[in-house]
Amino acid sequence: MSVTIDHQNNYWNELADIKDELAARDWFPGTSGNLSIKVSDDPLTFLVTASGKDKRKRTDEDFLLVDSDGHPVEITNLKPSAETVLHQRIYQKTDAGCSLHVHTVDNNVISDLYGDQGSITFQNQELIKAFNIWEEDGKITIPIVENYADLPRLGDAVADKITPGIHGILIRNHGITVWGRNGFEAKRHLEAFEFLFSYHVKMRLLTK
Numbered sequence: 001m002s003v004t005i006d007h008q009n010n011y012w013n014e015l016a017d018i019k020d021e022l023a024a025r026d027w028f029p030g031t032s033g034n035l036s037i038k039v040s041d042d043p044l045t046f047l048v049t050a051s052g053k054d055k056r057k058r059t060d061e062d063f064l065l066v067d068s069d070g071h072p073v074e075i076t077n078l079k080p081s082a083e084t085v086l087h088q089r090i091y092q093k094t095d096a097g098c099s100l101h102v103h104t105v106d107n108n109v110i111s112d113l114y115g116d117q118g119s120i121t122f123q124n125q126e127l128i129k130a131f132n133i134w135e136e137d138g139k140i141t142i143p144i145v146e147n148y149a150d151l152p153r154l155g156d157a158v159a160d161k162i163t164p165g166i167h168g169i170l171i172r173n174h175g176i177t178v179w180g181r182n183g184f185e186a187k188r189h190l191e192a193f194e195f196l197f198s199y200h201v202k203m204r205l206l207t208k
């Protein structure tokens with residue numbers, strides 16, 4: 001086995017492990033969700049989930065390597081995720097090494113409750129430190145974009161909201177896309193956002 005394939009296999013296994021962990025949380029209902037991990041910077045290549053699969057299953061055909069245009073690098077029967085453009089735009093605009101997209105009830109509820117205001121900000125929560133924010137009353141904001149069926153348009157809408165200090169974007173009544181410099185950080189950001197959403201939804205229900 002060549003050095004290149006070995007190198008790629010490490011990324012494959014890291015992404016497969018993250019996929020299993022998110023599956024254990026039941027964050028891939030109805031074949032939703034897609035994940036990617038950057039393999040090289042110049043030229044940009046990344047492993048992305050194959051489209052339409054049940055992401056709870058672990059198989060040898062879960063991921064394929066794509067280039068900066070989202071096209072497969074090798075001949076394959078697999079189709080890259082329909083939402084590969086989101087991953088592409090994130091790698092182009094940030095220093096991300098991994099990007100995760102999941103649909104959960106909590107992220108959908110928050111995206112619709114606050115969609116009209118275009119973002120939601122959380123404060124006074126210990127878990128905000130998961131974003132490396134250590135101030136006494138640190139805040140974390142997540143922008144919310146509309147869900148366009150036209151995926152390049154959705155990619156532009158997401159890319160437009162990426163500025164320093166932004167670690168994820170909510171897509172209205174669709175899901176969340178987060179990123180981090182590596183798989184560990186991307187997963188930490190995702191889990192922290194989902195915690196904040198779930199807390200907020202429960203508090204709203206309990207304090208109505």
Ligand SMILES: CSC[C@@H](O)[C@@H](O)C(=O)COP(=O)(O)O
Binds near residue numbers: 032
């Ligand atoms: C029924 S799954 C919803 C899809 O349209 C999409 O939003 C999604 O997250 C998964 O698409 P995929 O092409 O499998 O990556």
Ligand SMILES: [Zn+2]
Binds near residue numbers: 034083174
């Ligand atoms: Zn989706």
